[in-house]
Amino acid sequence: MYQVDLGPLKSTVSEWGTMESRLGEAASEAHSGMLRKANRARWSGVNADVTRPFIKAVADEITDAHVESRDLHDKLSAAYKALKSIQDDLQMKVDDARRKGIEISDGKDGQILCKYPPQPGHQNEVISEKRRKALKSLAEDLTGLVKRANEQDSYTAGILAKIHGNDPHNFGKNGPIDKYEAKQALRITKKGTDASTKEIRELAEILKYNKDNPAFSHTFFKGLGGPKETLEYYARMSIDGTGAPGKSRLDAVQDLQRYLGPTLATATDPDHKGYLNWGPQFRRLGTKEIDIEGIGFKPQGYQLLGGILRHGHYDKSFLTPIAEHVVQLQHDHPKGYWNTPSGPDMQFGFDPNGKKNSGYDPLTSVLEALGHSPEASEAFFSKDPTETPVTAYDENGKVDPNKTIGYRYLEELTSKDFHWNNDGSSPVKGERLMSGKDAMGHALESASIGTPYDHPSANGASEHTTPRASIVNRLIESVDNNPDFVSRDISDSMGKIAGEYMPEFNKALAEADGKSDGTLFSTEHSISFNSKASVRFLDALGRHPEGHAEATLGAQQYQAQRMHTVVQNPGEFPGSTEENLRDIARNGGTVEGILGSARHDAEISGGQEREKEFNEEVEQRGEMVKKIIGVPLDAVAERVPVGGELVSGVSEQIVDSIVESHQKNTSQEDADNAATVSFDTRKEAGEWAQQAVRSSGYSSGVDPEVVARNIAQEVAGGYDHGEQLRENGFDNKARRPSE
Known part of the structure; x- marks a missing residue:
């Protein structure tokens, strides 16, 4: 599948396209010319009884030939498109793996094997769990691609054999x-x-x-x-x-x-x-x-x-x-x-x-x-x-x-009063299966992002139209009135929506901060999110591992993209590039402050096991982001569950730094309380922002060390501000949601 030359199949598709076109013309001429003349002719005797029906049969047979050629062209064309898409995806994955030193080979029963060849002096070294998982995932992906190719090949071969009905003297015997x-x-x-x-x-x-x-x-x-x-x-x-x-x-x-x-x-x-x-x-x-x-x-x-x-x-x-x-x-x-x-x-x-x-x-x-x-x-x-x-x-x-x-x-x-049915027929005692809310999250994703929730958009970007932004705005207000709506069943979808609409969230938080008028965070519509409701929405989803992971990666992705934009297009924004980078960093810190402190509260009640869940969700979604960096989006079978736009501009190094910091938290012996994790998150938010600005490039004549230090300071100030915003978002009467 990796090496097969699909050129001959492409040429065959083209040739059958030409054949279909010519037979279509011939069929039209046969009916409008030859047959019409035969029907108008004043024949009698043998000509009327034999010749006229024979001419009609010939015209119909040419039409059947056209139908058969069209079927051949359609089936071959569909096969070529499918096989070419599979091959492109497979070649890209294999080439990328080989660049990383992975050895790929065919195994038994169509299974594909992936391994790191032993290095001199390290023959007995045990591969890490992370690498083992990556190899297993790659092998499953490649095996799945080859399976799809075989299925397409088998189906097409089978149906081509049936098109003419095994009668060499009768075109299209089976009909279309x-x-x-x-x-x-x-x-x-x-x-x-x-x-x-x-x-x-x-x-x-x-x-x-x-x-x-x-x-x-x-x-x-x-x-x-x-x-x-x-x-x-x-x-x-x-x-x-x-x-x-x-x-x-x-x-x-x-x-x-x-x-x-x-x-x-x-x-x-x-x-x-x-x-x-x-x-x-x-x-x-x-x-x-x-x-x-x-x-x-x-x-x-x-x-x-x-x-x-x-x-x-x-x-x-x-x-x-x-x-x-x-x-x-x-x-x-x-x-x-x-x-x-x-x-x-x-x-x-x-x-x-x-x-x-x-x-x-x-x-x-x-x-x-x-x-x-x-x-x-x-x-x-x-x-x-x-x-x-x-x-x-x-x-x-x-x-x-x-x-x-x-x-x-x-x-x-x-609403608080809406009753969600338990759709499990025989639930475990004490367990409440909320598949309805999970499906509700999927519906909200498709409505607000504009693509099926489990498929990426064609170009990796989503248009934020006024109707879609209005739906998200009303969702935020609804969660503000009923924070308990964001349960674990739906938190991943809420995190994806937050990640996608980070421009709007950043604009709302910047306007509430007073240090920026929000012009850095432009949107394609005039809908403005309420600042307090936005804070409470981020707080509600930040308490759940899935929602927190989606929103965190979405926020960092948007921050990196925005920094890249202001560095590459300085004339499009008021103020100096460094001032704009600092404003973006502060705002990114504010988002992380809200999400981080929400996680802090969740871990107080859940302890280290709860912290482990948060980190595992970030790791899982981070690996998914890296998996599609540079991948043609139409080759991705399902939408990768990660907040924000799926574009190749996301830096693999930034994703790695986020994932690595969470892994570090879990492994540290002293990270057994929420306070330590919260403090680390504040520090790491600054490191993520510094990584983002390094990936964006620096303006000429600036000292990179000074810029990096300023960025870290802005993130720290923004993080503290985010924590304070979150505290101010709740008064003594409005208690935060509980699990």
Whole structure:
């Protein structure tokens, strides 16, 4: 895979593109020229009975040839793009590893081996745990890439062999390949749970490689019968997988769920001609009980649909009304609305891929769907009845003109009174599984950042539009009113949002400081975050290891980028470059002061084990940042969970310094109390800033040592100021949130 020359495949794609174009012209000429003349001719006898049908058959055969050439071109083109992307990613990872002295080789059963070759005199040296983890991670990444390449190769070879139907005298015998594949997929669905595990894997593979194909998706879901039949089929298959003994069947059904959703997203997308306008029917079925034989209770439509919606990027016209209806039902029935099995549930419900939840709560599912659909989530969280009337739905999902919605969904879901259902079917005693809040965090990420929460943006940057910034501003105000909303389930998402919106947070804190007017921290909109609410928001997320790690790395990344900008473009900012660097450093220190003191409070109650959790989260996310530095973002399978923009300008040395300082804290014998860690963090914040300014470069004629010393002093002053801001953010009556 590393060495294979994909040039011939690229040339073949080009040649088939030319062939398709020419056959398209020939087919057009055959029908508009030859066949039209034959139909107009006043023939009789043999010419009418034989020649005219023969001419039509020839014209149709040329059209079939065009269809077949188009299918060949499409499949080869898709294969080339996929294999080239995989190869680019693999070559980059391998080359980078080899520069670091790592030896890579093929192992058994498709596994790839990575190791550091023994150095003379160090043959018996034991490799460090950190290096061992890095080698294991690299080997898994490379093995996964080769596996993806093999899957793509196998699928393409198989489908190319079926395109012409094994008849050398009849073009396109199977018809257009997408419709042929839809027929093959429907053949398996008709067997239901009687389909073999191998057949379910085959079905999942067909969906995987055709999920973005409108013609396939329309034919497939029409073939299933309609919305109700789609829900019934999914219900039977999900229970068949989650209730099956052994892992093989479950794995196959997990793949089926993983690709059924994206296929539905394509089928219901109004951007495609002939799309399926199934939204109103799904809403009508949402509260209806669906009788599924053999599962012991009657689930409602939304419980089944939710399992499908968890995967796929849906159009807002389809998904947003469904999300609104589900939240309205939850608002009207806060104590529960959805059917669940009576007694312990030995199965895992309607979410085969779920780890903490059963899938019985559709609110969790639609929030997860919003997390993958940024346009829909932005529209959902932007709803404001004080500005524009919000559509109200009755129990059956129909628009109810006599009903009024007087609340905003963002505030509804973040209020103290909102009841989050426990979506675990049989939770451990004393444990509260809050997968709904985790999904809520994902939905907020996609709405505020503008990309699916688990995928990076195409160019590594996110546009901070007025609607998105308004959502974050309202989120900050909601957390200010209800700090306990930021629990561990959602803190990582809150940290990512904070990391992404560091320009706005820095601007708010600079204006509150009085030493700067905030012009250094420009934004693309006119939304201003409230300073006190911003402090309390950072305090709430800083108390949790995941949120603290995300926000810390996001803050340091932004500080480094901002310093680089003012050094490289001094004429764009008022004041001298050194003054601007000092202001940035002070503001960065203020952010760290808030986050560090919040962590300090959390560690007082948790001790050294709690401190270890904080440090492990920073290490994990730091390694993820370094992993994608310089990597083409479209080659990253999932969005790396790190706050802020994912750009190659982040210095690996800066990330290393942050991670190393946290590792040092954990290993120090005297770092067994929060005070020591807090003091170290104050010092290390200055070191991070000095590293950032060194990476940015110095203006000519300045003394680097003086600049570095000044930067450290500004960070220290900012850190103290941040601690004070945080103290001032709470009065004697407003107590801080507890775990």
